[in-house]
Amino acid sequence: KVKIRNVIISGNSRTLDRIIRRELYLGPNDMYSLTDLTDSRNALGRLGFFDGNTIEEKRIDNKTMDLIVKVKEAPTGNIQLGGGYGSYGGILISVAVDDRNIWGSGIDVGIKAERSELTSNYSFSISNPRLNDSDFSGNFSVYTSEYEYNDYTVLSDGLNFGVGHKFTRYISGHIGYGFSKNSYEFEEDSAYINDPYFQNYAKSSVTVSAKYDNTDDFYMPRNGFILSQSIEDAGIGADASFIKGRTNFSAFKGLEEYVNFDLIARYKAKFNYVKELDFLPVAERFYMGGIGSVRGYESYSLSPKTKDDATADDGVRRYGGEYSATNSFELSFPLVPKAKMRLVTYLDWGYIGTTEKAEDGFNIENLSRGGFGAGLEWFSPVGPIQLMFSKPLAEEAGDKTAVFEFTM
Numbered sequence: 001k002v003k004i005r006n007v008i009i010s011g012n013s014r015t016l017d018r019i020i021r022r023e024l025y026l027g028p029n030d031m032y033s034l035t036d037l038t039d040s041r042n043a044l045g046r047l048g049f050f051d052g053n054t055i056e057e058k059r060i061d062n063k064t065m066d067l068i069v070k071v072k073e074a075p076t077g078n079i080q081l082g083g084g085y086g087s088y089g090g091i092l093i094s095v096a097v098d099d100r101n102i103w104g105s106g107i108d109v110g111i112k113a114e115r116s117e118l119t120s121n122y123s124f125s126i127s128n129p130r131l132n133d134s135d136f137s138g139n140f141s142v143y144t145s146e147y148e149y150n151d152y153t154v155l156s157d158g159l160n161f162g163v164g165h166k167f168t169r170y171i172s173g174h175i176g177y178g179f180s181k182n183s184y185e186f187e188e189d190s191a192y193i194n195d196p197y198f199q200n201y202a203k204s205s206v207t208v209s210a211k212y213d214n215t216d217d218f219y220m221p222r223n224g225f226i227l228s229q230s231i232e233d234a235g236i237g238a239d240a241s242f243i244k245g246r247t248n249f250s251a252f253k254g255l256e257e258y259v260n261f262d263l264i265a266r267y268k269a270k271f272n273y274v275k276e277l278d279f280l281p282v283a284e285r286f287y288m289g290g291i292g293s294v295r296g297y298e299s300y301s302l303s304p305k306t307k308d309d310a311t312a313d314d315g316v317r318r319y320g321g322e323y324s325a326t327n328s329f330e331l332s333f334p335l336v337p338k339a340k341m342r343l344v345t346y347l348d349w350g351y352i353g354t355t356e357k358a359e360d361g362f363n364i365e366n367l368s369r370g371g372f373g374a375g376l377e378w379f380s381p382v383g384p385i386q387l388m389f390s391k392p393l394a395e396e397a398g399d400k401t402a403v404f405e406f407t408m
Contacts, residue, residue: 002032005064011071015049015104022133023047025169025396026067032057037067040168041216045317048218049101050074075381076101106130120146130166137164139176152198153185154283162207170214176207179238201281207231213280215252219384220332222264234284241278247271262337266330273323285320288369291405293326294350296371296392298400304354304365309380319354321366326350332377340379344386347372349393369394 009017021027023043025036037055044053048314049071056068076099098110106161107128114121123143131138140161147154162176183200208231215224228248235241255263270293272286290299303318330346336371353366378385387406395401 001063003064004030004032005060007067007069009069009071009373009384012104014073015071015106018105018133019047019049019101019106020044020069020071022130023281024069026255032065041404042061042067042214042224043169044071045217045221046213046215047106048074049076049106116291119148129164135166136160137166137172137174139164152282154182155185156180156182156283158203163356168397169260171210172211172213174207174209174211176209177205178207179204179331184283198282199239199279201239201279203234203240203281203284204236205234205240206236207233219379220264221252223252225249225251235277239279240281240284242274242280242284244274244284245272262334264332266332268328268330270324271323271325275322280322282320285354286324287318287320287321288324288326288350288352289400290402291386291388291407294348294369294371294397294406295346295373295388296348296390296403297369298402301400302350302367303368304352304367321352322354324350324352335376342377343374344377345372345374346388369399 006028007021007024007026009020012020024040025043026033026040030036037057041053041055044050051072051074053069056070058066058068060066098108098112099107102109107126110123110125112121112123112125112134113298115368121143122145123141125139125141127137127139136162139368140159142159144157145155147156158178158180160176162174164172164174166172180203181202184198186198209228211226211228213224213226215226226249228246230246232244232246233243243275248268250266250268253265254263274280274285285303287300288294288302289297293299294302299319303320306317306319327349327350328346328348330344333343333345335341335343347370349368349370351366351368371390372390372393374391375386375388378387385406387404389403389404392399392401
């Protein structure tokens with residue numbers, strides 16, 4: 001058995017020593033363990049603060065050794081740009097200033113301003129994953145937003161705050177509270193003005209969530225999986241009253257040992273379900289389309305629809321689904337390794353539906369769509385950039401497709 005004499009940190013020109021040490025499962029006077037060493041490397045990778053890390057073993061004698069932790073700082077504070085182009089919405093642009101490791105403290109602070117033909121979103125957020133270097137976390141955010149869906153516009157003002165706890169190396173939990181005031185805007189001659197589905201409402205909700213994460217990197221994991229489950233209970237002294245569940249699963253596998261180059265396989269799945277108690281607003285239902293859902297279609301454009309409505313932009317009303325499921329298969333290939341540029345190919349498929357019967361009847365109660373394509377992943381000096389070129393699958397008349405999207 002070998003005892004750790006000292007742990008030496010190097011390469012952290014910005015991140016404080018204690019931020020690194022609190023992620024290590026080996027310290028002075030601990031007995032050496034290969035499992036603890038591997039888990040420490042992975043924990044540092046999940047921070048997303050470093051381009052890479054190594055932990056070297058330096059023998060002092062037969063019974064003691066030093067561990068030398070070497071990290072390479074990654075840019076965590078940057079101006080982020082995002083956008084896309086679709087056959088319906090045209091060009092979308094967003095700007096955000098965010099630092100996931102402000103002043104090397106491990107605290108995440110973000111200010112977001114987003115404007116486009118369809119959206120207006122301003123927000124401030126702050127979160128600390130390890131309050132006072134403990135296993136507790138805390139977060140707070142405030143926002144005002146305006147989003148134009150296909151048939152109406154939703155205006156929201158709200159705030160969120162919560163606390164979390166890290167129970168084991170891989171398992172964490174969180175409980176949060178959110179309050180928002182939400183209203184709808186329509187065209188002057190819209191039939192939605194007196195529609196009971198489109199009532200202005202306030203939402204007061206508590207969300208409980210749990211997460212398992214044993215991946216080895218924040219941006220580009222090559223091993224491990226992530227499983228998360230959240231349950232939101234709305235109806236505490238406000239108008240909206242429902243229970244909403246969200247399940248997310250991601251699995252990652254590096255295939256270099258089989259193909260002799262750095263190929264990464266990914267599978268991502270999401271399942272969402274909402275149950276109306278007294279009042280389920282349209283804006284709280286589910287919609288599909290876009291990055292993170294089904295690429296090849298406009299964001300939020302896939303939804304159960306009612307029969308033709310002359311007042312709607314494209315002749316139909318979208319009421320949103322009560323349940324949705326999406327799957328994504330991806331293969332990521334090295335393109336320019338020195339520039340951290342990769343080629344990704346993907347296949348998405350999703351299903352969305354409703355059990356509710358609209359007064360006029362649905363002409364589409366549920367639907368299934370897919371998309372495939374290829375894109376560029378670039379971990380640039382100002383943050384990760386994605387350029388996606390997509391082709392829709394199972395497209396039908398009236399669908400709003402998107403041929404190109406990008407995020408930065």
